[in-house]
Amino acid sequence: MDFSLAAQNLISPPVLFFALGLFAALARSELAIPEAVAKALSLFLMLAIGFKGGVAASEHGLGLDLVLVILAAVALSFTIPLIAFAALRATTRISRIDQAAIAAHYGSISIVTFIAGTAALDAASLSYPGIMVAAAAAMEAPAIMTALFLARGKGDQGAPAGQTPWREVALNGSVVLLIGAFAIGMATGDTGYQEIAPFITDPFKGVLCLFLLDMGLVAGRELRQARKTLTPALLVFGFYMPVVGGLLGALVAALIGLDRGGIALLSILTASASYIAVPAAMRLALPEAKPSLYLTLSLAVTFPFNLTLGIPLYIMVAGWLA
Amino acid sequence: MDDPKTFPKKRLSIIIEAPFLSRLLELLDSLDVPGYTAIPALAGKGQSGSWRRDSLSSEANKMVHVLIILDEEKVPGVLEALRDVLERQMGIVTLSDVEVLRPDLF
Numbered sequence: 001m002d003f004s005l006a007a008q009n010l011i012s013p014p015v016l017f018f019a020l021g022l023f024a025a026l027a028r029s030e031l032a033i034p035e036a037v038a039k040a041l042s043l044f045l046m047l048a049i050g051f052k053g054g055v056a057a058s059e060h061g062l063g064l065d066l067v068l069v070i071l072a073a074v075a076l077s078f079t080i081p082l083i084a085f086a087a088l089r090a091t092t093r094i095s096r097i098d099q100a101a102i103a104a105h106y107g108s109i110s111i112v113t114f115i116a117g118t119a120a121l122d123a124a125s126l127s128y129p130g131i132m133v134a135a136a137a138a139m140e141a142p143a144i145m146t147a148l149f150l151a152r153g154k155g156d157q158g159a160p161a162g163q164t165p166w167r168e169v170a171l172n173g174s175v176v177l178l179i180g181a182f183a184i185g186m187a188t189g190d191t192g193y194q195e196i197a198p199f200i201t202d203p204f205k206g207v208l209c210l211f212l213l214d215m216g217l218v219a220g221r222e223l224r225q226a227r228k229t230l231t232p233a234l235l236v237f238g239f240y241m242p243v244v245g246g247l248l249g250a251l252v253a254a255l256i257g258l259d260r261g262g263i264a265l266l267s268i269l270t271a272s273a274s275y276i277a278v279p280a281a282m283r284l285a286l287p288e289a290k291p292s293l294y295l296t297l298s299l300a301v302t303f304p305f306n307l308t309l310g311i312p313l314y315i316m317v318a319g320w321l322a
Numbered sequence: 323m324d325d326p327k328t329f330p331k332k333r334l335s336i337i338i339e340a341p342f343l344s345r346l347l348e349l350l351d352s353l354d355v356p357g358y359t360a361i362p363a364l365a366g367k368g369q370s371g372s373w374r375r376d377s378l379s380s381e382a383n384k385m386v387h388v389l390i391i392l393d394e395e396k397v398p399g400v401l402e403a404l405r406d407v408l409e410r411q412m413g414i415v416t417l418s419d420v421e422v423l424r425p426d427l428f
Binding site: 277292 | 380
C-alpha cells in the first residue's frame with residue numbers, strides 16, 4: 001500500500017491549515033473568518049477550477065467522452081442516495097425523512113473536497129481531464145430528486161409533497177459559476193488562460209489554505225455538537241459511506257475508460273457529501289428533516305475524513321484500476 | 323408643544339430560514355402589502371438548538387427577520403397566505419400593535 005501518498009497529503013499545507021482551524025474551534029479560540037471573506041474565497045476557488053477545467057477541455061477537445069463522463073456522473077448521483085438510504089434503514093432508527101435527507105447529501109458533492117483532490121493530484125504530479133469540473137457541477141442536483149422520492153415512501157409515514165426548490169437547485173450559485181467559468185475557459189482557451197493565469201494559478205493553493213482554515217473552524221464548531229446529535233451507527237456511516245461511494249465511483253470511472261486522475265476525481269466526487277447546496281435545498285423541500293443530523297455528518301465527519309485519509313485512498317485505488 | 327400625532331397600524335414580524343427568504347418576498351410582492359424590510363439575524367436558539375451566523379457553512383439554518391407594517395384590515399388576508407406557505411417551515415410569526423407617524427406610507 002502506498003502510504004507515502006497519504007503522508008504527503010497529511011502534511012500538505014491545505015490539510016494542515018484545515019487541522020489548525022479544527023483545533024482552534026475545538027479549543028474555543030476566537031479565530032474566525034468573516035462570512036463574506038469565506039464566500040469570496042469559495043467563489044475564487046470555483047472560478048479558478050472551472051476556468052482551468054474549461055481550458056484543459058478546449059485543448060483536448062470535447063467528444064463522446066464528455067457525454068459519457070457526464071452521464072456516468074449523473075447516474076452515480078441518482079444511485080448513491082439509494083445505497084446510503086438502504087444503509088441508514090438497516091442500521092439506524094432515525095426517521096425516514098432524516099434518512100432520505102442524509103442520503104441526498106451523500107449523492108450530491110462537495111466542491112471543496114473536489115478542489116482539494118485536484119490539489120493532491122497536482123502535488124503527486126498526476127494529470128486529470130478538465131471535463132471533471134463539468135461532471136462535478138452535474139452531480140449537485142440529481143441526488144436531491146432521489147431523496148425526495150425516497151422521503152415520500154409508502155402510506156402516510158413519508159413526507160407530504162414539499163416545496164421542491166428546482167430553480168434554486170438548478171441555478172445555484174456554485175453550479176452557475178462552475179459551468180460559466182468552464183465555458184469561458186473553453187471559449188478563450190490557452191490565450192485566455194495566459195491573460196489571467198497570475199490571478200488564478202499562483203494564488204490558488206494559498207487561497208485554498210485560507211478557505212480550508214475556515215472549513216476547519218466550521219467543522220470544529222459542528223463537531224462540538226456531534227456528541228449530542230450523532231449515534232454511533234450514524235457516526236460510523238459518516239466514515240464508511242464515503243468509501244462505498246468512492247469505490248463505486250472509481251469502478252464506474254474505470255469502466256468508462258478514464259485515466260488515473262479522472263478515476264481519482266470521480267471517486268472523490270462520489271465519496272464527498274454536500275454541505276452547502278443540499279442543506280439549503282432540504283430546508284425547502286424536506287423541512288422536517290433535522291439539519292443537526294445531515295450537516296454534522298457531512299461537515300464534521302465525512303469532510304475531514306475525505307480531506308485527510310479519503311483523498312489519498314481514492315488516488316491509490318485509482319492507480320490500481322487505471 | 324403638542325405631542326406629534328401618531329396613527330395605529332399593525333406590525334407583522336416573520337423570522338424565517340434564509341433559504342426561504344426569496345419565496346417569502348415573492349409571496350409578499352404578490353399580496354397587497356405596502357412594503358417590508360428584511361434583516362439578517364446573527365444568532366439564535368430554539369427547538370432545533372442554537373446557531374451562530376458566522377459558524378454556518380450554508381444558507382441552511384441561517385435565519386432572517388422580515389418586518390411588515392400594514393393596516394389592520396389587510397392582516398387576515400396576509401396571514402392566511404402566510405400560513406399556507408409557512409406551515410412546514412421553521413420560524414416565528416408574530417403580530418403586534420404599533421403607532422406610526424406617517425400613516426399614508428402604509
